[in-house]
Amino acid sequence: MNQRLTHLRLLEAESIHILREVAAEFARPVMLYSIGKDSSVMLRLAQKAFYPDKIPFPLLHVDTGYKFQEMIEFRDRYTAQIGVRLIVHQNRRALDEGANPFRLGTQKCCGLLKTRALLEALTEGGFDAAFGGARREEEKSRAKERVYSFRDALGQWDPKNQRPELWNLFNGRIDKGESIRVFPLSNWTELDVWHYIHLERIAVVPLYFAKLREMVVRGETLIPVEHDIPLAPGERPQWVMCRMRSLGCAPCTGAVLSEADTVPKIIAELAALRRSERENRIIDHDQEGSMELKKREGYF
């Protein structure tokens, strides 16, 4: 009998171990739910980890108000379908004061609507551990992120003062007010995520699949026409066959030209492609080392 396990099964085992450790060791865990493909995988792993019980912690969605409508619809239907508690949090004050990426610029907008809102929600809920779907492969500063990422009482990350992490032994000791961000998908790649979605028949937001969409074409960037994106002089939306490779806020998430309208086609496309998935995320590139700076301030 061939007892060899594939890399996907090994990754699954590692992630489920992490999910269970956190559920057992922390008083109030929460799972950050971004509605994207990584969140979908993380959610399935949590279902498996605690089966036949329900997922023993709530989901938290930090809603910037600029997400795609399809994402919000998907979120509400899917979480209701699997019977998990969902907390939606917005930085209401900033939104009321008219925070938006067009006026404030992406850095300030993210700071208010994502990082600030996230920290508010974590404090409000008294959460001592928060799962995130980030993967080390995504970005250089994430390559050094721990599975258990210690955050001080202000939610900040100190890359020089991280706890050594050996074997599968995680140190979750914290004092009052401090918290741990937990990354069960640390060792997954984008390709692994899609393979798993395919293997496990996991539902994802339809925005990931190619179809004709109305887009503003700016150089090589395709920006969806949603949330009243201001047009430059002479710019006109066009119908383009494209899909989203990663999902963020509509104004800051570019699409890629693609014909891939099924999961296998996406996998085949990725295997041939040599562009990284966060390339179309404007916020990663607003200044050098920008992800590291956001993380230090409390971003995932």
Next chain:
Amino acid sequence: MPLAEAPQAVPDIEAFLDQDRHKDLLRFTTAGSVDDGKSTLIGRLLYDSRGVYEDQIAALKRSTVNRSTGKIDFSLLTDGLRAEREQGITIDVAYRYFATSKRKFIIADTPGHEQYTRNMATGASTADLAVVLIDARNGVLSQSRRHAFIATLLGIRHILVTVNKMDLVDFREDVFERIREEFASHLKRLGVEGARFIPICALDGDNVIARSARTPWYRGESLLEYLESVPLDGDRTRGPMRFPVQIVIRPGLDFRGYAGQVVSGVIRRGDPVMVLPSGRASRIKSLAAWGGDVAEVIAPMPATVCLEDELDVSRGDMLVHPAEAPRVSRHFEAALVWMNEQPLRLDRPYLLKHTTQQLRANVIAIAHRVNINTLAQEPADALELNEIGRVAIETARPLFFDAYRANRWTGSFILIDPIGNSTVAAGMIQEPERPTTADRAARSALLELEFQAGRLTPAERFARAGHYPAAIWLPARRELAYLLERRLFQRGCQVHALAEDVESAILPELAALLTAAGLIAIFSVSNPDLAERERAKAEVGGGRFFHFEAQSLAANDEEAVRQICATLEDHGVLLQGDLSGAEGI
């Protein structure tokens, strides 16, 4: 759009997917010093195996820093953090991912500075293979020796030595051979057999992906060919079954499952299991899983176990096969890698995390410190940051463990500072040497009692007492132990029961002492420490040592006493029947 499953596939893509997802996984660690080109080598591996994306390379080309002599500074692909880019060194463990058509790889990329021993240990803790870099111009430096030592200490069996910058020594075979001979003898001292040596130039890619025409004298594989073909011998399904319970799953009254990871071996429906620390026996009733119950789960997969009996099992307990029990003890020796600026102190309590247990522990003695450059064992009364030593540890409650060499997952632990909360050390449990430092420490009180061979003979004692001495080893049933003591006493025996929490490391000596004094000594210990039991048997002598399994004894105490007495009579310890006629008083 309905919330349907994603649209399904066309056949030829399916074939591709099938091949792609059947890859296995190799985790390796790299260790190198600042200038021997490690980051360049990894950048090259990622670049040539398409693990780097075009836009990342474009960003590199735009980057204002280029420390290399080439067009692209590959090392910038891996040096992630600002501080590192500024200082030009890698200061932490970074994880990298790439895949070929044969395998998926995870690289734990660690720095080589002396002060970063802790990072190398961290990277090595999950790796199957270590890539050690040597700069061809400098030959074997102490840091290469150190890397190899830490890799073997952390249980890595495959060592791959790359001799880099061969271009700077004109690709000379004699330079390569001299380094190979010198380093191979070092590896031999560490017990490493069959290490592989490859001459490379990471900057230009010689022998990294493809074999190079510039080293015609080298007939071996390229680095990548070796990584793709090295057999993965870490088959965790072969060892004894170990299942540390992570969390109890109880959705309602009619389901109680124990969730955890099968860290080694295979767990099967119907298997008999023993629960540690209680020592209670049961059987696997079912293995629950998403998508339906399964008949078996192999390591390292997660499982949710339901037992046939209602036992009190909780997080930190371990299910094992009764015939393959681990060591159970509060004392063991371990190799310790110290990882904190505050040095190890013997008078300070630490928290020890091992499998799913976290408990108080003290380091009670430092046997020696290892000089990681010379491998010499030196006396030490402290361990400083990045030092490695052999220590004796005492835990507040018994731990269930195997030696690290036999089982990475039940032989490893970390120490946590209970005040600052940081992880201060990584430990690897060693095979016991007898007597261990721990035993010696625990036994010191007894040493003074060590007695000469008595002048009274066993026959004289028998004539006086009417029975021979014996040691009776019972399961954890305190009331039974005291009842047996009373019943034997009533029969006129000289008897003594030890059924409170006894320091298990000295039980063998106590058994020897009490039986030498002619007594029948009854032990009922709360944790089934097999090693101590075997040692007690050896100390007392097999013919005078009686071990009763939990399953073999009647549940009723009186009934069990009758069983035990019958066994003692059968073996001639007691005379047949009742000596004094006092039974039943």
